[in-house]
Amino acid sequence: MSVPTRPVLLGILLITTVLFAAASLLIGGGYAWSDVLTLKGDGALVLAASRVPRTVALLLSGAGLAVSGILMQMIARNRFVEPSTAGTVESASLGILLTLLLMPGSPVIVRMLVAALVALAGSALFLMLISRLPLGSVLMVPLVGIMLGGIFDAATSFLAYRFDLLQSLGAFGSGDFSIVLRGRYEFLWIIAGLVAAAYATAARFTILGMGEAVAVGVGLDYRRLVIFGLIIVSVVTAAVVVTVGAIPFVGLIVPNVVSLFLGDDLRRSLPVVATGGAVLVLASDVVGRIVIAPYEIPVGTIMGVVGSLGFLTFIFWRRGHAA
Amino acid sequence: MIEIDKICKRYGDTLVVDTVSLAIPHGGVVGIVGPNGAGKSTLLSIISRLMKSDSGSVLVDGLDVTKTPGRELARRLSVMRQENHVAARLTIRDLVAFGRFPHNRGRPNRDDQERVAAAIAFVGLDAMADRFLDQLSGGQRQRAFVAMALAQDADYALFDEPLNNLDIHHAVSMMRLFRRMGDQPGKTVIVVLHDLNVAATYADRIVVMQAGRVVGDGPPSEIITRSLLSDVFCVEGDVLDIEGRRVISVAP
Numbered sequence: 110m111s112v113p114t115r116p117v118l119l120g121i122l123l124i125t126t127v128l129f130a131a132a133s134l135l136i137g138g139g140y141a142w143s144d145v146l147t148l149k150g151d152g153a154l155v156l157a158a159s160r161v162p163r164t165v166a167l168l169l170s171g172a173g174l175a176v177s178g179i180l181m182q183m184i185a186r187n188r189f190v191e192p193s194t195a196g197t198v199e200s201a202s203l204g205i206l207l208t209l210l211l212m213p214g215s216p217v218i219v220r221m222l223v224a225a226l227v228a229l230a231g232s233a234l235f236l237m238l239i240s241r242l243p244l245g246s247v248l249m250v251p252l253v254g255i256m257l258g259g260i261f262d263a264a265t266s267f268l269a270y271r272f273d274l275l276q277s278l279g280a281f282g283s284g285d286f287s288i289v290l291r292g293r294y295e296f297l298w299i300i301a302g303l304v305a306a307a308y309a310t311a312a313r314f315t316i317l318g319m320g321e322a323v324a325v326g327v328g329l330d331y332r333r334l335v336i337f338g339l340i341i342v343s344v345v346t347a348a349v350v351v352t353v354g355a356i357p358f359v360g361l362i363v364p365n366v367v368s369l370f371l372g373d374d375l376r377r378s379l380p381v382v383a384t385g386g387a388v389l390v391l392a393s394d395v396v397g398r399i400v401i402a403p404y405e406i407p408v409g410t411i412m413g414v415v416g417s418l419g420f421l422t423f424i425f426w427r428r429g430h431a432a
Numbered sequence: 433m434i435e436i437d438k439i440c441k442r443y444g445d446t447l448v449v450d451t452v453s454l455a456i457p458h459g460g461v462v463g464i465v466g467p468n469g470a471g472k473s474t475l476l477s478i479i480s481r482l483m484k485s486d487s488g489s490v491l492v493d494g495l496d497v498t499k500t501p502g503r504e505l506a507r508r509l510s511v512m513r514q515e516n517h518v519a520a521r522l523t524i525r526d527l528v529a530f531g532r533f534p535h536n537r538g539r540p541n542r543d544d545q546e547r548v549a550a551a552i553a554f555v556g557l558d559a560m561a562d563r564f565l566d567q568l569s570g571g572q573r574q575r576a577f578v579a580m581a582l583a584q585d586a587d588y589a590l591f592d593e594p595l596n597n598l599d600i601h602h603a604v605s606m607m608r609l610f611r612r613m614g615d616q617p618g619k620t621v622i623v624v625l626h627d628l629n630v631a632a633t634y635a636d637r638i639v640v641m642q643a644g645r646v647v648g649d650g651p652p653s654e655i656i657t658r659s660l661l662s663d664v665f666c667v668e669g670d671v672l673d674i675e676g677r678r679v680i681s682v683a684p
Contacts, residue, residue: 186519312538316530318520322482322513327533327584328506372564373520376538 115371115381122384126168129391133164136398158291166294166352167286167394167408168387171359173300173345175386176307176379178360180338181232183318183375185239188368189251189424191360192232192346196254198357199261200231201343201350202278206265209274217296217351224347225340231261232339248424284349284356284409286394296348303341304383311375314338318373356409358416359386365423433457434479434588434620439488441474448474449485450644458587461614461621463635465628467665470641472624473514476592479622480511492588506534510586512577514593518565524576525561528552531583551582554609556602570597578606582613589613591623595630607634628665632656632678640664652678 113121135142137160144152145160178191185195192198204227208220235257239250269278307314313334316324324331349356363385364378371378390408393415397406434456441449449471456462464472477483479490481497490497492508510531518527528551532544540548552561555575565573574597581589591610595603611634614621625631631638632652640648640655642664648655656678661669669682 183520186517188519312530312533315520315522315526316533319518319522319527319530320516322511323516323518323530325482325502326480326506326511327530328501328503329533330502368521372522372526374522374526 113370115377118367118370119381119384122381122388126384126388126391129388129395130164130168132395133167133391133398134160136395159289162291162294163286163289163394164391166289166297167391169297169300170284170349170353170356171387171390172304172383173297173386174349174356174359174390175363175382176304176360177342177345178386179364179373179375179379179382180307180314180342181360182364183314183373184335184338184342185236185250186318186320187239187247187250188365189248189361189420190254191358191364192228192342193258193355193357194251194254194361196231196235196257196261197228197342197346198350198355199258199265201225201228201347202355203227203231203261203265204347205351206268206274206278209277210268210272221296221344221347221351224351225344228343228347229339231257232343236335236339283407284354284412285405285407286353287405287407289353294352297352299348300345303345307338307341307375308379308383310334310337311379315373315375354407354409356390356412358412358420359389362416362419362423363389433491433493434622435489435491436475436479437489437491439475439478439485439490441471441478441483441485448644449478451488452641452644452646453488454639454646454649456588456620456622458618458620459614460636461610461623461634462637462639463631464622464624464639464641465626465631466641469643471644472641473592475641476511476590476622476624477513480509480590481505482511482513503534506584506586508586509588509590510581510584511590512581512592512594514596516573516577521564521566523562523564524552524557524568524579527565527576528579528583531580531585534584534586547585548583551579552576554582555579556605571599571602574598575602575606578609582609587618588620588622591621593624593626595625595627603630610634628656628660628680632680656680 134156135145140155144150145156181190181192181195182188201224204224205220208215208223212219235254238253242253269275313329316327316329317334321331364382367378367382367385371381393411394408397408397411400406436452436454439449439452452475466472478485492505497505525548529540529548532540532548536544552558555578557572557575557579565576574594578594594606598606607630610621610623613619635652638652638655639646647664648660656671658671661667667682669680672679672681
């Protein structure tokens with residue numbers, strides 16, 4: 110077979126990650142890359158306070174979102190599901206707005222926890238809906254998720270409008286890493302732990318993707334595992350949305366591309382999925398910093414464009430093949 | 433021994449399983465037959481704890497299926513269902529290897545790998561073991577799932593219409609496989625079948641279900657009769673005796 114094997118794929122991704130990480134550390138508004146590299150003037154400060162945090166935040170968010178995507182796909186047993194097509198992102202945003210409303214000035218951890226709880230409830234509602242609806246086509250599942258997300262969005266906008274919070278709402282609307290500074294992103298490290306937890310239970314999540322009957326048949330506690338998966342997805346999503354805002358489609362594109370090469374035995378594919386997500390988000394951010402320098406295009410916007418194109422390609426490709 | 437005691441299950445107003453009691457001791461092949469909608473699949477789902485009954489109990493080797501930890505049961509009882517929609521893109525080898533999960537919790541050793549390879553060879557898929565399930569025909573996929581149940585190596589193996597999608601060659605080799613499984617000491621195969629001739633040829637015991645009830649239970653020679661055809665399946669036909677086997681010939 111001419112398909113690249115796992116070590117090759119992982120190797121390519123890791124090298125790409127290092128290259129883009131270097132670029133991410135050196136490129137940015139206001140400072141020449143040579144100053145940053147030689148730590149001249151404010152170079153050291155820029156690196157420590159802005160560039161390193163930003164790069165780490167990009168890597169963690171990308172890895173977390175891609176892993177969340179594949180977990181959601183196994184749980185919902187649908188290839189088109191990810192946090193932004195399952196109401197998870199939108200319910201997390203609603204959660205953040207609720208903290209702004211009810212507990213103004215609360216610390217980030219409180220906002221993240223509330224967002225995670227609301228995201229958990231929102232995703233669970235999505236799963237309940239798709240298990241009850243008669244679904245004619247696989248595309249109905251993400252459509253239902255997008256509609257549910259639309260409803261959460263509408264509620265969020267309405268509340269924000271009524272309570273004069275529309276401006277703060279904009280801040281977590283579209284993923285933007287230019288706001289990441291030392292002291293304002295450390296929460297994202299929780300994602301590393303969650304990705305590790307997903308990897309440790311990768312065999313179980315793969316079985317989940319074979320359906321409840323198979324999972325119960327080999328002795329798994331199906332319900333508990335679904336809840337565990339949803340907790341990982343909700344906390345990752347909430348952490349990303351609270352810190353930098355929503356980044357759509359990462360969880361959709363990366364797992365599906367990796368699946369083409371390696372299949373979905375998560376014991377094998379999860380490290381590749383995580384690295385792939387990290388590279389994609391990192392690269393999008395670096396590109397966003399270059400194209401209209403010295404201004405920036407936020408990652409959320411770039412991923413929105415790249416992702417929707419990828420989504421469409423994927424749908425049509427999938428149609429042409431066995432689905 | 434599987435002891436099924438007064439199991440009832442209703443969907444809305446219809447009683448799909450109506451006070452079924454059965455004892456299935458160790459060993460042999462048990463065929464469950466009956467018209468569509470007789471409650472066969474539902475009964476199988478209840479035995480394999482995929483579905484809760486409204487009343488009654490199922491004991492597997494004395495263990496209540498609703499109260500025993502899943503892992504404990506998974507080593508005693510495997511189940512293959514009719515529809516297997518798999519979202520995960522897996523190779524045959526990946527899939528069959530997960531049959532070993534109750535034994536190794538996702539960390540296969542050498543013994544597991546050998547059993548997996550043997551199970552795949554048993555269903556004749558060894559030449560394509562590294563193909564993905566979405567590249568297989570319905571019948572090949574079906575056999576891959578049977579291999580998974582084989583690898584699970586449980587004392588009781590339940591199959592819900594495993595011959596769907598199979599041509600006569602593969603149907604016969606699968607029934608021979610079940611026959612061999614059932615002949616191993618301590619192993620019992622319980623299989624829902626559509627074809628009465630197949631049941632008559634390969635099963636030691638046939639359980640007949642109709643409208644949620646067990647209406648017949650015994651060896652093929654007692655069960656496969658003209659009255660079974662007319663009373664349960666509503667067809668007229670003859671039951672012939674060919675070299676001691678019961679063969680049904682339906683009037684054209």
